Amino acid sequence: MSPVLDVIALGDPARLHGLIDGARVVDPTRGEAATRFDSDSDTWTVTAPDGEQLTARVVIDTTASADDIVAAHGIPNRFRIPGPHTRRQARYVARLIDGLQRSGASRIEARAPRVRVHPLLPTRGLSRFYLSGGGAIGLEDAETYDGPAVLTHNGEEYPTRVRLAGHFDPIDGQYHWQGMFFTELPGANVTGSKVSIRIGEHTADGRVAERTPWGTLTVIGAAGYPPYPLEDPEEVRIAMPPRL
Numbered sequence: 001m002s003p004v005l006d007v008i009a010l011g012d013p014a015r016l017h018g019l020i021d022g023a024r025v026v027d028p029t030r031g032e033a034a035t036r037f038d039s040d041s042d043t044w045t046v047t048a049p050d051g052e053q054l055t056a057r058v059v060i061d062t063t064a065s066a067d068d069i070v071a072a073h074g075i076p077n078r079f080r081i082p083g084p085h086t087r088r089q090a091r092y093v094a095r096l097i098d099g100l101q102r103s104g105a106s107r108i109e110a111r112a113p114r115v116r117v118h119p120l121l122p123t124r125g126l127s128r129f130y131l132s133g134g135g136a137i138g139l140e141d142a143e144t145y146d147g148p149a150v151l152t153h154n155g156e157e158y159p160t161r162v163r164l165a166g167h168f169d170p171i172d173g174q175y176h177w178q179g180m181f182f183t184e185l186p187g188a189n190v191t192g193s194k195v196s197i198r199i200g201e202h203t204a205d206g207r208v209a210e211r212t213p214w215g216t217l218t219v220i221g222a223a224g225y226p227p228y229p230l231e232d233p234e235e236v237r238i239a240m241p242p243r244l
Contacts (some may be wrong), residue, residue: 004055007097008046011062015086019094024054035059042077042106042133058097069114074180074212076109085119092117099126106133113209113218130165145228150198151181158183162197166226174223180216195219197227
């Protein structure tokens with residue numbers, strides 16, 4: 001069995017600007033590499049164009065793109081350095097990887113559907129990400145739920161499994177939650193549509209955000225109580241009135 005690498009870079013290593021030490025580079029000029037994420041081990045398997053299989057905790061795609069997203073919800077342990085300000089993007093990604101390693105966590109995932117690096121202004125770092133797995137040491141304050149639920153879409157109910165996480169934001173006094181669900185919804189224009197999720201006696205509304213590379217759909221909840229029970233609901237209850 002090959003050792004688990006810390007980082008694999010797909011593309012031009014020059015776009016890392018020497019800021020990410022020890023990254024194993026897969027040469028893109030020899031063909032496109034295939035990637036697969038294992039949720040059980042929180043690692044990526046990368047199959048190089050020559051058939052060699054590599055395993056890494058983090059994958060960085062350095063392919064140039066007009067889309068300047070560096071990370072996305074639903075795609076853990078994976079970053080992009082698409083340009084045009086590659087040095088700033090590489091510095092940001094290096095900071096996130098360092099935070100992941102220091103935390104003892106095995107999984108890092110964007111809270112927002114998309115994370116971009118501003119070309120001039122500072123960009124918030126780990127506070128924009130969920131850290132979980134391994135021995136995370138307090139950088140992650142999100143409450144999570146992974147289990148069965150009932151999703152309602154266009155008046156129809158769908159038993160499903162969901163993976164949700166949320167946190168209380170003391171700045172706006174709201175509880176924010178999001179995640180993904182593992183069932184297909186009919187219709188050509190599912191993204192952007194409204195759904196509700198029921199877990200036991202708890203129900204909350206949300207919006208379908210986008211489809212992940214694995215075919216699952218992500219959901220962003222309306223600010224307020226989530227569809228799962230909170231470990232410490234008193235903090236949220238004080239900050240917000242109950243839903244009517």
